[in-house]
Amino acid sequence: MSTQHAAEQDITVLGKVTTAFGVKGWVKVYSYTDPMTSIFDYPSWLLNIDGQWRSYKVRDGKPQGKGLVAALEGVNDRDAAVALSQIEIAVPTSELPELDEDEHYWFQLQGLKVFHTDGQLLGQVKELFDSGGGNQVMVISSCAGSIDSRQRMVPFVGAIVLSVDLDEGQIQVDWEPDF
Template sequence: MTGQHVNSEQDITILGKVSTAFGIKGWVKVYSYTQPMTNILEYPVWLLNVNGQWKEYKLRDSRPQGKGLAAALEGINDRDQALALSQVEIGVPTSDLPELDENEHYWFQLEGLKVKHTDGQLLGQVKELFDSGGGNQVMVVTQCEGSVDKQQRLIPFVDAIVLDVDLDGGEVQVDWDPDF
């Protein structure tokens, strides 16, 4: 099962990445994009993007490690094998993700959406989201065709500012002063 190639047609959601090797027994340090970060451990099989190919790896063991996680994967038994996975993306089939509540979204669903002010001004589009610590997410909004200026904005992803997310319409409505 370990290292088996995966059908590349499959829709895959990135949940984190391997940062580097941990110790000498093949463990890896994991940077998780999930909230809370331990949610990534709920998936017994991870897809790792090794040299552009998605391969399956079974999660053997895991534990918290500093501000991140450490994980042991089946078939990865020494430091060299673990180091070979440095900076590799960790994904799961999108179909394996739990259904979200109506007002919840996965970060990957927001990337590329247009960001509009309540008065209709186009501020740009979502380039990415990141965790600023303390459980706060921030949207990185960059210019796009028709945006009000060429400025990059960091907009907190909180209810008071993000008023509506319309995945079908491809936009996020925010109460955020364009001059800020």
């Protein structure tokens, strides 16, 4: 284990430790990656302990029931594993795989402003989630300048999301404001 000083924008959260698993220091892991086992593609994780990112080598990891469990270097008993409960798991953003030109990580979309094709500002992406069956949904909340104070849920599919411009911080959608 080592301490890493990193700016928040250089870190991407991939999941969290939920609780201990067994008595030998294993932890249960909730992964935000798709597929969930992709979190094991990273040999070291950063855990946010008391506001500081600390590096832990992953000794072993595997599916367990409907979730995942992992053994981390330096975490050798149940008490040490329990101490990591509800701690975020992250990696340096530079370690994420390169995406194709038309692909985006969810964290890149959060905070972008969403405009209708006619130029109306619908709001800002608050979060994204998978509604099942591979369907992603953007939760759009009102922001300064938006047409109303409604929260909208807009499917993130090609027929609706016409463009994403990370440099301009905006997404253009063909989604009626009344929905």
